[in-house]
Amino acid sequence: MEFKKSVIIIGGGWSGIGVAGSFAYNNFDDYILLEQTDCIGGFWKYHTYDSVRMHDLSRLYKTPHHLLEKYKDHFLLQSEVPMYLQQYAEHYGISNRVIFRFKVTQISNQEDEEFCWRVTGINLIEDVERTYICKYLCIATSYCRVPHIPENIMKSMDRFKRKIIHSADYKNPSTFDISKHRKILIIGGGHSSAEISTELTDAGFHVTIAHRGGQYFMRQHDWTPYLSNQTIEKSLQYWGYSMADENFKKILDTFDERFLEKIYYINNDINWAIPLLRPASFIILHKKTFIDDAHFIDLLRQKSIEVKGTVREIVEEGVIFENRSEIQEFDGIILCTGFSHGLEQFLDNANQYLSHHRYRHLPPEKACLPITDGRCKSFTKKQPIFSRV
Incomplete structure (x- = not known):
């Protein structure tokens, strides 16, 4: 019918x-x-x-x-x-x-x-x-x-003999048994990675984050008004969303001046790369926002959360990072690799x-x-x- x-x-x-x-x-x-x-x-x-x-x-x-x-x-x-x-x-x-x-x-x-x-x-x-x-x-x-898993991870994730899940299947720290899965690797460097790693660290887990790109850090109350009051959106709408328009760069530069006053450049301290793009371009072109959880930023500064680079391969008991040959063992892996x-x-x-x-x-x-x-x-x-x- x-x-x-x-x-x-x-x-x-x-x-x-x-x-x-x-x-x-x-x-x-x-x-x-x-x-x-x-x-x-x-x-x-x-x-x-x-x-x-x-x-x-x-x-x-x-x-x-x-x-x-x-x-x-x-x-x-x-x-x-x-x-x-x-x-x-x-x-x-x-x-x-x-x-x-x-x-x-x-x-x-x-x-x-x-x-x-x-x-x-x-x-x-x-x-x-x-x-x-x-x-x-x-x-x-x-x-x-729909959960997205990068191809290089997909090829080797079945080798891992311990617990591996996508963030879509994570609810809270009880998802893992701390007596069996104390050392957790989180693959991905976005908001879910920040929020989940913070929660697990506070619950007593030892958390390592593996990421492959740069990131900006800014406390939430500092940056959200720049986007949420639709200033950027209306500017982009006015200029017809043309990234090639000569005025587009002027718009981004204006917002960069404001963003740069508030950004925390803690990247060198925590082994996290600074993005190649300036802040406003980073948001618009990569469809990403800043990591803005104040407690997460504090945990990074305190070295309570370890930060690593790109995972090359997942093996039975852990992973091998890029430019490394040794295996680093983990009890559990969470894929914070996004959605489609x-x-x-x-x-x-x-x-x-x-x-x-x-x-x-x-x-x-x-x-x-x-x-x-x-x-x-x-x-x-x-x-x-x-x-x-």
């Missing part, structure tokens, strides 16, 4: 409910939202570790006033994100348009038809297949949905629809999307039209 709607939104997280909230604000109701879990923000509830948090101050979100006051001057915690998103959905009357426990299995497009998108999946409650067709499709399933969108699982030629500009999809002034959606990835082949934006 086929069901017809003007718009289908896939994903009930930040991007998905942001789009739905904009529809509600503009009195548009011919849409449905498909969500695989049993709640709004289910990815945060079921597929993130307990200590993860947002990296934007909640007072800078575009959000209803009563939610703004409740979460003002606060970085939302893992347990708070689903509650915040649910309250946002209730405010805009989104919940009654959500179909929960629906797993999308195939998306196809017939460009010559008015209702050109066909979304097929399984209703997990009834265990039946259903198909929805629509004019406009918004896929808001995140670029961080995984759209190829249900959408053929997915890359043709994707934008790789981190700050590309910015909400209009009256769109009522949470401001963090400026850094979420969603797409439509035909853009929905907001009547009063």
Whole structure:
């Protein structure tokens, strides 16, 4: 059986409910939202570790006033994100348009038809297949949905005879038995690496981080306003996102002057390379932000967390680092190596629809999307039209 709607939104997280909230604000109701879990923000509830948090101050979100006051001057915690998103959905009357426990299995497009998108999946409650067709499709399933493992790690990880997991499977220190897995290697140098290594170190584990690239360090309250108030985003939007535009470098240089006043150059002290790119370019071009956990920075300075270079190979009892021949033993390994969108699982030629500009999809002034959606990835082949934006 086929069901017809003007718009289908896939994903009930930040991007998905942001789009739905904009529809509600503009009195548009011919849409449905498909969500695989049993709640709004289910990815945060079921597929993130307990200590993860947002990296934007909640007072800078575009959000209803009563939610703004409740979460003002606060970085939302893992347990708070689903509650915040649910309250946002209730405010805009989104919940009654959500179909929960629906797993999308195939998306196809017939460009010559008015209702050109066909979304097929399984209703997990009834265990039946259903198909929805629509004019406009918004896929808001995140670029961080499917665990990514680099090829060089993939080739040798099965040799390791002890415990090895991706950060997607980590919840808290009890994931490892400290009596068996005291020495932990974390491969990767991003936010998950910082947060997990901090938590494990505080729990008594001996943690080593292996990384292959440079990184900047800045305390969270110092750097987040530069991005979260949309100054950079609006500048990039004004200049048409053109990296080649002569004015683009001027914009980046302006922000570099501000960033450089606050950055902690502790790299030489902790054996962590300084990025080749200057701060603003580092954020825009690599889609990365600064390591901003103050406690993590303190642990690095105290040498409580050891820092190593690139892992060349994983062996039975540990790893061999680049430019080394000896084996360094570890009891457990966590791969903080990132995620991918995984759209190829249900959408053929997915890359043709994707934008790789981190700050590309910015909400209009009256769109009522949470401001963090400026850094979420969603797409439509035909853009929905907001009547009063």
